[in-house]
Amino acid sequence: MTVSSKTTSKSRRRPAPWAWLIALGCAGIPFASPAAEPLALQGIMKDLGKNMQAVVDGLSREDYATVEKAALAIADHPKAPLGEKMRVMAYVGTNAPRFKTLDGETHEHAMALAKASKGGNGEDAIAAFGKLQSSCFACHQAFRKPFKEHFYGKAETR
Numbered sequence: 001m002t003v004s005s006k007t008t009s010k011s012r013r014r015p016a017p018w019a020w021l022i023a024l025g026c027a028g029i030p031f032a033s034p035a036a037e038p039l040a041l042q043g044i045m046k047d048l049g050k051n052m053q054a055v056v057d058g059l060s061r062e063d064y065a066t067v068e069k070a071a072l073a074i075a076d077h078p079k080a081p082l083g084e085k086m087r088v089m090a091y092v093g094t095n096a097p098r099f100k101t102l103d104g105e106t107h108e109h110a111m112a113l114a115k116a117s118k119g120g121n122g123e124d125a126i127a128a129f130g131k132l133q134s135s136c137f138a139c140h141q142a143f144r145k146p147f148k149e150h151f152y153g154k155a156e157t158r
């Protein structure tokens with residue numbers, strides 16, 4: 001009786017070593033899966049998506065000042081921090097030129113959209129918008145799924 005109650009209180013005071021791993025995981029300390037942190041790229045992409053919505057809204061209203069502003073924000077989107085860029089480039093490897101070219105095409109089409117909007121040319125702006133959307137799509141087709149798998153360990157695209 002005495003022995004067994006002693007054992008119980010001792011095991012309560014000293015949790016098993018693996019309990020620390022669970023505690024660390026619950027505290028959100030990136031111990032088990034550092035790769036699951038969202039990339040800065042993901043935040044940049046969310047903003048591109050928002051600006052594309054502003055473009056569509058502006059085109060519908062023929063509010064070309066709004067379209068121009070959103071197009072310029074897309075063209076000059078922020079860059080990922082250097083450390084992340086190196087991680088991404090290390091991952092894409094021999095596909096790095098393709099990744100950069102696709103980013104460059106998005107930039108060019110966004111600039112064309114901004115220019116057409118500045119002139120208030122609806123036809124040209126809509127044509128440029130189509131090309132811009134296709135350039136987003138081209139990179140997503142080539143890279144989004146592999147990025148998800150590599151950096152987050154899952155294939156789903158949202």
Ligand code: HEC
Binds near residue numbers: 143
């Ligand atoms: C050079 C490649 C490339 C180009 C160009 C590109 N994207 Fe992306 N995009 C990605 C990758 C890679 C992801 C997945 C990023 C991640 O989940 O960390 C992504 C994800 C996204 C997402 C999902 C973000 C989320 O909430 O998880 C949106 C929205 C998006 N992109 C919008 C755009 C728009 C709009 C354009 C064009 C104006 C564009 N992207 C151009 C590579 C690109």
